[in-house]
Amino acid sequence: MRFTKSSLAALLVTTPLLAGPPTLVKAGRLLDVRTGVLLEQQGILIEEGKVKEVGPLASVSGRVPKDTTVIDLLARTVLPGLIDGHAHLLDAMNYRLRGWENLLTTVAGMSPGKRALLGASNAKETLLAGITTVRNVGHSGLNGDIALRDAVNDGWVPGPRIQASGRKLTPPGGQAMPNHSTFAGRIIDEEFRAIAGADDARRAVREALHEGADLIKVVLNDDPPRLSVEEVRAVVDEAHRGKIRVAAHAETQPAIQIGVEAGVDSIEHGDEATDAQLRAMKEKGIFLVATDLWHRAYPENVNRIFNFTPDEKAEGTKVIARYAAQAADRLKRARKLGVKIAAGSDNWFRVEGKTRGEATLVLVDALRDEGLSPIEVIRAMTCDAAELLGWSDRVGVLEPGRFADLIAVDGDPLRDVSELRRARFVMKGGEVVKAPW
Numbered sequence: 001m002r003f004t005k006s007s008l009a010a011l012l013v014t015t016p017l018l019a020g021p022p023t024l025v026k027a028g029r030l031l032d033v034r035t036g037v038l039l040e041q042q043g044i045l046i047e048e049g050k051v052k053e054v055g056p057l058a059s060v061s062g063r064v065p066k067d068t069t070v071i072d073l074l075a076r077t078v079l080p081g082l083i084d085g086h087a088h089l090l091d092a093m094n095y096r097l098r099g100w101e102n103l104l105t106t107v108a109g110m111s112p113g114k115r116a117l118l119g120a121s122n123a124k125e126t127l128l129a130g131i132t133t134v135r136n137v138g139h140s141g142l143n144g145d146i147a148l149r150d151a152v153n154d155g156w157v158p159g160p161r162i163q164a165s166g167r168k169l170t171p172p173g174g175q176a177m178p179n180h181s182t183f184a185g186r187i188i189d190e191e192f193r194a195i196a197g198a199d200d201a202r203r204a205v206r207e208a209l210h211e212g213a214d215l216i217k218v219v220l221n222d223d224p225p226r227l228s229v230e231e232v233r234a235v236v237d238e239a240h241r242g243k244i245r246v247a248a249h250a251e252t253q254p255a256i257q258i259g260v261e262a263g264v265d266s267i268e269h270g271d272e273a274t275d276a277q278l279r280a281m282k283e284k285g286i287f288l289v290a291t292d293l294w295h296r297a298y299p300e301n302v303n304r305i306f307n308f309t310p311d312e313k314a315e316g317t318k319v320i321a322r323y324a325a326q327a328a329d330r331l332k333r334a335r336k337l338g339v340k341i342a343a344g345s346d347n348w349f350r351v352e353g354k355t356r357g358e359a360t361l362v363l364v365d366a367l368r369d370e371g372l373s374p375i376e377v378i379r380a381m382t383c384d385a386a387e388l389l390g391w392s393d394r395v396g397v398l399e400p401g402r403f404a405d406l407i408a409v410d411g412d413p414l415r416d417v418s419e420l421r422r423a424r425f426v427m428k429g430g431e432v433v434k435a436p437w
């Protein structure tokens, strides 16, 4: 056959790109995460990686094309793939060390190549646990998360869909570093983009956009805060002009205040948020990203670490208990005041005996124990997290036009939300990633 311009054009029109046979997923139960209703005997028809139709199995299966692949999940409960709203896939820190020690020592001990492979490994383990989308917010070296996102999208490595922030924008010296740590300059420069003044803040956002960032992460937490409202406002303004969002690391009251006044899109952590700040967040539509995993995971893991003395362990556990109580309280108040809540793991540790995905999903139990109902936990990890990402039209629900990202669990997650930690079946973009058979 000889190709001409017009025969090629005709081929392109008649042969849909990536058109494999359609897939029909037969779901014994399907959780509609918006309404919180478990629907029995549902069919999900998938074409070209996206949901084409959802409805009662009898009516959907009556209309499917002949060559359709059928996946039988009649014994299970199907729900949308999970979303981690605050991930650090290119980090695997050590519980023995403090934050800055981790950032310097662990990072310094890894070549950029090894770190990229660590990211690939964490991405795969995250996906296999049923997390089909993550928003990666820094700690990736020189834009390693952006490279990882592209590698996943190009099919080089398996992993979740990734929104990548690239380097965090910070005041001089990076985030959580000891004072005068000038020897750490190179690591700090690769890990962070220090900004100085509103003009430079705008420049930093433009650089991030050029480098391929999907969002901006800005660090407001040092005490007293060194970035001004004016600088953060410049970040927000420039990011919004570039059609991307701004996530602000803010735990303390002054940091949260700067973020809220500058109009960021999400407050990450928000531990010390006052009622007035939560009300302002509600008014402005600012998300609270509840990263409450480590309050739970830290004592669990630190108790297995041998080179802490009993006194150190006891002290650490006491401090964490205080943080945990504070976090639970702010989550309760945020919920009551109607603040939008999305779940984020903030998982940046290596946990012996658990994959990255398994360690991340301990977050489910943490949020449950802090008083969220099962459906609230599920929404914080599906439809509401999708809204945080600005991806409501792509992920977070199983409705026509969305990516066919879904998981299946054995039991009823509305009764026992820990079922989310035990996905038996995982599909991303219509492709089976993990199956019980």
Ligand SMILES: [Zn+2]
Binding pocket: 086, 088, 137, 346
């Ligand atoms: Zn974080």
